[in-house]
Amino acid sequence: MNDSLLTHIDEKNQPGMVDVSEKLITHREATASSIVVLGKEIMKLLTDGDIATKKGPVFQTAIIAGTMAAKNTSQLIPFCHPLPLEKCKFNVNPIDEERVEIICTCKTSAKTGIEMEALAGASAAALTIYDMCKAASKSIVISETKLITKSGGKSDYNHGE
Secondary structure, three states: OOOOOOOOEOOOOOEOOOOOOOOOOEEEEEEEEEEEEOOHHHHOOEEOOEEEEOOEEHHHHHHHHHHHHHHOHHHHOOOOOOOOOOEEEEEEEEOOOOEEEEEEEEEEEEOOOOHHHHHHHHHHHHHHHHHHHOOOOOOOEEEEEEEEEEEOOOOOEEOOO
8 A cells, every 4th residue: 555645665565765856956954853861870970061981972972973873874774865964963962860862953955855864863872872871871761852843845844833
């Protein structure tokens, strides 16, 4: 059953990349976030905006990993088109005494969207924080990975609206 909303399935129910050859190049931007529940004990280790571990600074390393994931999204997600990433910016901020929020914003000028790159970046950064802190706690939770906004292309999106 082919649902027209499922753009990666053709009329014969076969998976494939969306044909973007006829689309126009437009400026596109997307922001995604992920929440990491570290717990109070790990959050107490936060000093000067980061957590120092034997593996290195947690948030700085997460930003590098997230940037690498955003740049390589088409290698991680089978039907994503390779995109020229023109900007990839991260903010990692404590929300409260237990959680941090990762916000990833990506920009490109291309024929197709950039939201998967922003989501991949936020996700990889969250996984990196988990990896670097797991020795201190096995109860870390990654939650609420979501697209916040996207602009450019066929439709804009704002999670808050």
